[in-house]
Amino acid sequence: MAPRTASASRRRRTLNASPAIWRSVMCAFCASLIGIGLARFAYTPLLPAVIGAHWFEPSAAAYLGAANLAGYLAGALLGRAISSRLSLHVTLRLMMLVAMAAFFACAWPVGFLWFFVWRFAAGAAGGTLMVLAAPAVLPHVPPARRGLAGGVIFMGVGVGVVASGTVVPLLLREGLQQTWIGLGAICLLLTVIAWGGWPQDAPASQPASPHAHAPRQGRLRALYVEYALNAGGWVPHMIFLVDFVARGLHQGIAAGSEYWVLFGLGATFGPVLAGHLADRAGFGAALRLAFLIEAAAVSIPALGLGPAWLIASSVIVGAFVTGTVPLVLGRIGELLPHHPAQQKAAWSVATVCFALCQASAAYGFSFLFGWSGGNYALLFVLGTAAMIAALAIDLIAGVLSRRVPAEAV
Missing domain, CATH: 1.20.1250.20 (MFS general substrate transporter like domains)
Known part of the structure; x- marks a missing residue:
């Protein structure tokens, strides 16, 4: 009976992750909410307000949306190279800060080039976080819970979509500039929550099975x-x-x-x-x-x-x-x-x-x-x-x- 009890205990441990691991999952959730949910999707309901406030002409405002998409592609392409130079944790924190800074910077319509650079930077931060955040955490999660953990991480994208249709209209009642600042403040709060919870050590590598493909x-x-x-x-x-x-x-x-x-x-x-x-x-x-x-x-x-x-x-x-x-x-x-x-x-x-x-x-x-x-x-x-x-x-x-x-x- 002892071996069977020990085996059951091991199975229970594989089905449950430690609180530290779930905290890391929540850090990746915050990263996806900042980088994709807000930095990418919050601009959609802001677009009519930006045009209505005469910050930019409709065609110019559309190009700003394209700048975010181009930045996302750049971040996806270069994210791993950046992390290899700066370290994974530094890159993750830096990109959350960049996305946050982009919201604050866009609160002032300095000019088209200013906005273009910051919308591109927000997209690049989102692409980098998409590439790096989940893979930084999921190897630490027991295999039997990786599907659920991945779902929680990418739920941040959906929360951002909902926020784009609910929180942004509420903030716009206070003014367009206040809306950009409010979104930046939300990103700042999420960055603080996620700052210290990333996994600090590499997960134990699994020995290759002799029958592995x-x-x-x-x-x-x-x-x-x-x-x-x-x-x-x-x-x-x-x-x-x-x-x-x-x-x-x-x-x-x-x-x-x-x-x-x-x-x-x-x-x-x-x-x-x-x-x-x-x-x-x-x-x-x-x-x-x-x-x-x-x-x-x-x-x-x-x-x-x-x-x-x-x-x-x-x-x-x-x-x-x-x-x-x-x-x-x-x-x-x-x-x-x-x-x-x-x-x-x-x-x-x-x-x-x-x-x-x-x-x-x-x-x-x-x-x-x-x-x-x-x-x-x-x-x-x-x-x-x-x-x-x-x-x-x-x-x-x-x-x-x-x-x-x-x-x-």
Whole structure:
């Protein structure tokens, strides 16, 4: 009985993480909330106010949004190189400070170049935090809880979406300058909370199993393409959902904003639910199920099924916009179980592919929307096709991986 009791005790320890580890998870949550949830998404509801206050012309204000996206891509590309020079902890803290400083700096409309530099810096901080924060923490979490931990970390993105539709309008009642300062203050508070809770030591490395597979490069490349297609498939909801409800369905901006809040609520809880599913079913199976559900949800606006279905579509797509992120990160861990350095490199590549495809899809869908005379259904059909393609690639890659040696896959 003693060996069995000891074995049960070890299993219980693997299912639970220490308070210090969960504190580190909350630090990464704060980092994703600052770098992505606020530094990226808070500008969307601020855009009309910036134009209305005559700080910038509409075209210039749109370019400022593009500057943030370009900065995000730069941060995703250079984040690991920066951390190798400054150390991981210094880089994480520095980038949270940069995102915070960008909000304070934007409280004064000094000029277009000033704003462009700080919006670019905010995007770069977000891209760097996306690449570094979760991989800095998840190796310390017991494997049986990594899905849940990843979900909590990326829940910060969804909280930022909700804040963009709730907190920002409240702050705008006090004035545009006060709104930028208020967002900076929120980032300062989150930075203080996260400052000292990052893991201080490297996780114990797991000895390679004699039966361990070599890195599955083919499966990884397929995963990069799937994640990129997924990013493109979300674009119709992320850019056109509010406009579709307001103008396409003639329900007005207020109704469109309500659907955006529902989208944000889904984005808040999606990562935790997806992570919990992955802890039970595995990241690969959970990701395939996510692709299937997303394909159905993205298609709903094109089918004209009514308000209840559109509500479901908004919540489900919002949930997977953030929920797919921990699934892909966990899937990389499944494909490279004994290669932690390669896991971080693979996550950087996946993030870059995501950013590139989402930016390209945003411009491409915008062009198609104008070319088609405002055909919303076309956009949602194409988004659905991207999701189906992602699922098909994953299934085909799985079949091929069973037919050829691991080294070739």
